[in-house]
Amino acid sequence: QVRVVESGGGLVQTGGSLRLSCTVSGGTFERYVMAWFRQAPGKGREFVARIDWETNNTWYDNSVKGRFIISRDNALNTVYLQMNQLSPEDTAVYSCGGNFRTESTFYGDYMFRGKGTQVTVSS
Numbered sequence: 001q002v003r004v005v006e007s008g009g010g011l012v013q014t015g016g017s018l019r020l021s022c023t024v025s026g027g028t029f030e031r032y033v034m035a036w037f038r039q040a041p042g043k044g045r046e047f048v049a050r051i052d053w054e055t056n057n058t059w060y061d062n063s064v065k066g067r068f069i070i071s072r073d074n075a076l077n078t079v080y081l082q083m084n085q086l087s088p089e090d091t092a093v094y095s096c097g098g099n100f101r102t103e104s105t106f107y108g109d110y111m112f113r114g115k116g117t118q119v120t121v122s123s
Contacts, residue, residue, distance in 0.1 A: 002027035002112045006096055009117030012086055020081040020117060022096035027112060029077040032098035036070060036081045037107045039116075040092040047105035048094070051079060061105075064090075086121045093118050 008020040024032065035050040049070040050059045058070050069082040079096060094117055097110025107113070 002098075004096060004098065004112050004114035006094065006114045006117040009094060009119045011120045011122060013122050014087055016086050016121070017082070017084045018086065018119060020083065020094055020096075020119070021078055022080075022114060023076070023078045024098055024112065025077060027098070029098070030074040031100060032112070033100070033102050034070075034072060034079040034096060034098045035105075035110060036079075036094060036096050038090075038092035038094045038119075040089075043092075045095070045107045047107075049081060050103075050105070053100075083119070086119075088121045088123050091119060091121050 003025045006022045012018050031053050033053050036048040037045050038048050039045040047061050048064055049068055051070045051072050067085045072079040096114050097107060098112040099110045102109055
């Protein structure tokens with residue numbers, strides 16, 4: 001059984017940084033496309049970033065491009081999200097998901113999903 005666990009969330013001031021981690025166990029992590037999503041209070045879940053399993057190519061939503069960096073360490077079965085220049089608009093629960101060979105930005109298309117970690121940015 002595949003298990004996905006996010007960590008690294010917390011409270012940070014505007015302009016600060018956080019690094020989120022997402023660790024996958026029980027599956028073949030090195031073959032998963034991994035993605036980060038977020039859901040702000042009262043809003044739907046939205047795509048943040050994605051990293052390919054084979055090429056390590058990355059994609060970002062325009063709202064985070066230039067500020068966030070997604071990366072992965074296959075030896076540790078972990079994908080990271082480095083978040084810089086944070087603003088209150090980044091406040092959300094951040095979740096990660098994994099699947100084989102997908103280019104989807106839809107959370108429901110990711111077979112393996114975690115429960116998320118809370119990120120709060122104070123003004």
